Amino acid sequence: MRVVLEAKHITKKFTDPVEMKVLTDVSFQIKRGEFVSVVGKSGCGKSTLLYVLSTMDTDYEGEVWIDGESMVKKSERELAQVRNAKIGFVFQFHYLLNEFSVLHNVMLPGLKLKSYSDEEVEQRAYARLQQLHIEHLANKRANQLSGGEKQRVAIARALINDPIIVMGDEPTGNLDNKNTETVFGIFQQLAEQYQQTLLIVTHDQSFAAKTHRVIAMADGRVI
Amino acid sequence: MKLPLNIEIAKSLLLARWKQTLVAAIGVTFSITMFITLLSFMTGLNDLLDGLILNRTAHVRIYNELKPTETQPIEKATGFAGFHHFVRSIKATNARLDILNSSAIIKSLKADPRVLGVSPKVSAQVFFNAGNVDITGTVNGIDVDAEVRLYSFADYMVAGDYSDLKNIPNTIVLGKPLAAKLMVQLGDRVTVVTQQGEQFQLKVVGLYQSGLQDFDKTQSFASLITVQKILSKPSSYLTDIAVKVKNLPEAPALATEFRKVYNTDAVDIQTANAQFETGTFIRTLIAYAVGITLLIVAGFGIYNILNMMIYEKMDSIAILKATGFSGPDVRLIFLFIALSIGLFGGVTGLMFGFLLSAVIDQVPFVTEALPTVKTYPINYNPWFYFIGITFSLFTTYFAGLFPALKASSIDPVVIIRGK
Numbered sequence: 001m002r003v004v005l006e007a008k009h010i011t012k013k014f015t016d017p018v019e020m021k022v023l024t025d026v027s028f029q030i031k032r033g034e035f036v037s038v039v040g041k042s043g044c045g046k047s048t049l050l051y052v053l054s055t056m057d058t059d060y061e062g063e064v065w066i067d068g069e070s071m072v073k074k075s076e077r078e079l080a081q082v083r084n085a086k087i088g089f090v091f092q093f094h095y096l097l098n099e100f101s102v103l104h105n106v107m108l109p110g111l112k113l114k115s116y117s118d119e120e121v122e123q124r125a126y127a128r129l130q131q132l133h134i135e136h137l138a139n140k141r142a143n144q145l146s147g148g149e150k151q152r153v154a155i156a157r158a159l160i161n162d163p164i165i166v167m168g169d170e171p172t173g174n175l176d177n178k179n180t181e182t183v184f185g186i187f188q189q190l191a192e193q194y195q196q197t198l199l200i201v202t203h204d205q206s207f208a209a210k211t212h213r214v215i216a217m218a219d220g221r222v223i
Numbered sequence: 224m225k226l227p228l229n230i231e232i233a234k235s236l237l238l239a240r241w242k243q244t245l246v247a248a249i250g251v252t253f254s255i256t257m258f259i260t261l262l263s264f265m266t267g268l269n270d271l272l273d274g275l276i277l278n279r280t281a282h283v284r285i286y287n288e289l290k291p292t293e294t295q296p297i298e299k300a301t302g303f304a305g306f307h308h309f310v311r312s313i314k315a316t317n318a319r320l321d322i323l324n325s326s327a328i329i330k331s332l333k334a335d336p337r338v339l340g341v342s343p344k345v346s347a348q349v350f351f352n353a354g355n356v357d358i359t360g361t362v363n364g365i366d367v368d369a370e371v372r373l374y375s376f377a378d379y380m381v382a383g384d385y386s387d388l389k390n391i392p393n394t395i396v397l398g399k400p401l402a403a404k405l406m407v408q409l410g411d412r413v414t415v416v417t418q419q420g421e422q423f424q425l426k427v428v429g430l431y432q433s434g435l436q437d438f439d440k441t442q443s444f445a446s447l448i449t450v451q452k453i454l455s456k457p458s459s460y461l462t463d464i465a466v467k468v469k470n471l472p473e474a475p476a477l478a479t480e481f482r483k484v485y486n487t488d489a490v491d492i493q494t495a496n497a498q499f500e501t502g503t504f505i506r507t508l509i510a511y512a513v514g515i516t517l518l519i520v521a522g523f524g525i526y527n528i529l530n531m532m533i534y535e536k537m538d539s540i541a542i543l544k545a546t547g548f549s550g551p552d553v554r555l556i557f558l559f560i561a562l563s564i565g566l567f568g569g570v571t572g573l574m575f576g577f578l579l580s581a582v583i584d585q586v587p588f589v590t591e592a593l594p595t596v597k598t599y600p601i602n603y604n605p606w607f608y609f610i611g612i613t614f615s616l617f618t619t620y621f622a623g624l625f626p627a628l629k630a631s632s633i634d635p636v637v638i639i640r641g642k
């Protein structure tokens with residue numbers, strides 16, 4: 001199996017207000033098609049690790065390899081390109097743009113990537129909404145949706161560019177049990193049916209237990 | 224029409240808060256309107272005031288001044304060369320006031336490509352006889368057609384017809400206050416007494432008002448021939464040649480040249496009226512300073528609104544960055560927002576500025592001093608419109624640049640983790 005994401009000896013320190021190591025020598029690999037969860041107590045550095053891996057945080061020691069490429073020494077523009085083409089994000093909060101319709105929100109990363117024409121991007125976005133059974137919301141504004149619906153739209157947005165990995169930071173953190181079930185169901189379906197690689201940070205043990213592999217963290221180390 | 228993605232996002236952000244956008248745009252509109260109106264009005268007034276001088280003053284005036292000879296006879300005596308000469312109480316001799324070889328000078332001036340027009344003059348000091356009183360004054364003998372063409376003579380005639388001056392012999396145009404003092408009206412006759420004591424009867428065919436009261440109290444105009452006749456001089460007798468040049472800044476250089484070539488005195492308008500140029504410059508400076516201040520204030524308004532918009536849109540900026548929009552993309556989006564406010568506000572400002580100055584142009588402005596002016600003067604110079612739109616784009620660009628740079632440097636991790 002091909003390695004999609006690799007962390008090599010990642011160490012990160014916060015220097016403000018006092019110097020503190022949040023990540024100490026973290027190394028692991030994620031192979032294609034794996035459904036991985038990262039668990040640990042609040043403050044153990046699991047979210048920090050995710051943002052390092054996501055290329056948004058560039059202030060660390062060690063190396064991040066995505067799809068066989070080192071992310072070290074890439075310019076801001078190149079990193080944005082990598083995020084656009086290869087990574088899909090689902091956050092705890094949905095972060096949809098209220099100025100746009102649901103469909104347009106899903107389309108935005110696709111329009112930015114420009115590997116398809118605008119019409120094709122629209123069709124693909126609609127297909128993603130159908131896949132998540134929310135195609136009836138396509139023309140609504142983002143602020144007219146319920147919490148669970150918004151999170152599903154956010155997942156559709158994460159998938160629009162066929163990312164090689166989808167990263168989630170507590171994607172069910174703001175949802176009730178029923179919606180948590182639904183979102184987990186979607187992730188599972190993505191992993192089983194479409195062999196989508198997933199890396200989800202969560203503190204929900206029952207959620208983690210159902211994933212293929214659990215990376216447990218404590219005090220900035222993988223245990 | 225298909226717009227680039229960044230611009231489409233900017234458009235959506237703009238329209239989502241259209242009231243805020245409108246307020247910012249109105250700020251720009253207002254300042255551009257005031258800028259255009261102020262400059263048009265101020266320079267309109269300036270041109271009017273300049274016109275008072277420029278329309279009636281020769282760019283270069285060629286004349287003979289009564290003065291002592293520069294080269295005294297002793298300096299020509301070879302026996303005293305190299306000595307220091309003490310000559311006391313030098314006086315001017317009764318030299319001729321007229322310009323030597325005037326017709327040849329006029330001919331050569333008319334052929335000069337730098338010269339727009341030439342107008343010869345004879346001026347005579349006279350007494351106007353009104354009953355027992357003699358009023359001193361000047362009769363200017365003029366080439367009527369040249370004066371009308373070069374110095375808008377007809378504009379300053381408040382009664383009568385200027386063509387009578389050249390068509391009817393022994394006629395005169397009096398300054399309006401002078402006519403009032405002499406108690407004469409159109410068609411009446413005035414008695415003119417020369418310094419030599421000769422009397423002439425001249426018919427009043429017009430009244431003249433320049434706007435300068437003191438000038439009008441003593442001045443009158445007649446044709447060249449009439450004045451030459453009063454002075455009993457031949458038709459080659461000319462005391463002044465007024466030259467209008469094509470390029471005003473060239474006047475001082477030309478004056479120097481004419482002085483040398485024609486061996487007469489010549490004075491240029493810049494030297495003769497130094498104070499008027501300073502006044503014009505200061506007034507224009509004030510107008511520009513006020514206008515640009517208005518624009519800068521509008522710029523701060525845009526800066527504030529964009530800054531607020533960025534605080535509101537932190538989340539959106541963070542997610543745009545997380546999903547692959549780079550810092551430069553975000554900067555472009557916010558710069559586009561700023562520039563479209565500048566362009567929209569600026570263009571509307573130009574239109575309102577034009578309308579407002581057109582309204583001012585219709586407001587009656589009647590003054591004794593300026594007979595030709597009926598409404599407030601406005602200068603519709605396209606240059607102001609060009610400066611206005613350029614500066615509005617320039618100001619909004621800079622007002623948008625700093626918020627845009629701030630937006631582009633937002634760290635999405637900080638925003639997303641802060642939730």
